[in-house]
Amino acid sequence: MNKTHHPFQRILSVWYRHFRVYTSHLLSNGFPPFFEPLIFLAGIGLGLGQVIREMDGIPYLDFLASGLCISTAMMTAAYECTFGSFIRLEYEKIYDGILAAPIALAEMVIGEILWAGSKGFFFSFAVVSVVSLFGLLRTPWVVAIPFVGFLTGVFFASLSLFITSFVKNIDHFSFYMTGFLSPMFFFSGIVFPTSSLPGWLIPMTEVLPLTHAVRLARGILFQRPQLLVWDSLFLVGGILLFTMLSIRGIEKRMIQ
Numbered sequence: 001m002n003k004t005h006h007p008f009q010r011i012l013s014v015w016y017r018h019f020r021v022y023t024s025h026l027l028s029n030g031f032p033p034f035f036e037p038l039i040f041l042a043g044i045g046l047g048l049g050q051v052i053r054e055m056d057g058i059p060y061l062d063f064l065a066s067g068l069c070i071s072t073a074m075m076t077a078a079y080e081c082t083f084g085s086f087i088r089l090e091y092e093k094i095y096d097g098i099l100a101a102p103i104a105l106a107e108m109v110i111g112e113i114l115w116a117g118s119k120g121f122f123f124s125f126a127v128v129s130v131v132s133l134f135g136l137l138r139t140p141w142v143v144a145i146p147f148v149g150f151l152t153g154v155f156f157a158s159l160s161l162f163i164t165s166f167v168k169n170i171d172h173f174s175f176y177m178t179g180f181l182s183p184m185f186f187f188s189g190i191v192f193p194t195s196s197l198p199g200w201l202i203p204m205t206e207v208l209p210l211t212h213a214v215r216l217a218r219g220i221l222f223q224r225p226q227l228l229v230w231d232s233l234f235l236v237g238g239i240l241l242f243t244m245l246s247i248r249g250i251e252k253r254m255i256q
Helices: 007-023 025-032 032-049 060-091 093-102 105-133 142-166 169-186 210-220 228-256
Strands: none
Touching: 007 025, 007 105, 025 032, 032 060, 032 105, 032 142, 060 093, 060 105, 060 142, 060 169, 060 210, 093 105, 105 142, 105 210, 105 228, 142 169, 142 210, 142 228, 169 210
C-alpha cells in the first residue's frame, strides 16, 4: 500500500478486508439475521402478544420488534469484536499482517470497529425487513433504525474490543456475554419498559448503554423526542471513550 494514502483510505482497507472475508460465505453468514427474529417473535412475541396488547402506549409486538432491531446489532458487534477479534489477534495473526503494511494501529482498530458497526447496520436492517413483512413498525421513520443499529454496533464494538485487549483466554468471554450482555437484554427496556422495574433499580438502567440505544430507536420510531439528545450523546461519548481505550489496550498487547 502506498504510504501517501489518506488515513481514511487505510481505515477503509481494513474494513474492506473484513467485508471480503464475510461475503465469501454470504449465505451462511447472512441467513441467521433474517431467521432469528422470526424465532423470537414466534416464541415470545406471539405468545405474550395474546395476553399483552399494549406496552408503554405502543402495541406490544411493535414494542418488542423495535427493541429486537437494536439488540441484534449489539450482539453481532459484540461477537465480532470479542471472539472474532481475539481469533484474528491470537490465532490467525491477522493483526500482525495488517500492521506489516503501512497502516497505523489506530487505523486498524477504527477499521475493525467500523466493520462491526456495519454488521450492526446490516443485522438491524435484516430484522426491520422481517418484522415489516408481518405488518410491524409501519412508520416511515423505520428507515432510520439501521443507522441506530450502526451507532449501537460501533458502541459495543469499541467496548468489546477494549475487553478483548486484556482478555488472555477466549473462554473468558463467557463472563462478558453471560454476565453482562445477556442480563442487559432484559433490563434495557426491550421486553418491558424500564419504568416498570423497582424504583431503586431504574437509575441503574441508565448506566446500561443498550437502554439508550433502544430508547433512541423508539424515540425516532414513535416520535418521542424527550431524551433523544441525551441518548445520542451517551452513545457517542461512549464510542469515543472506548475507542481510545481499545487503541491503547491493543497497542500495549501487541508490544507485549
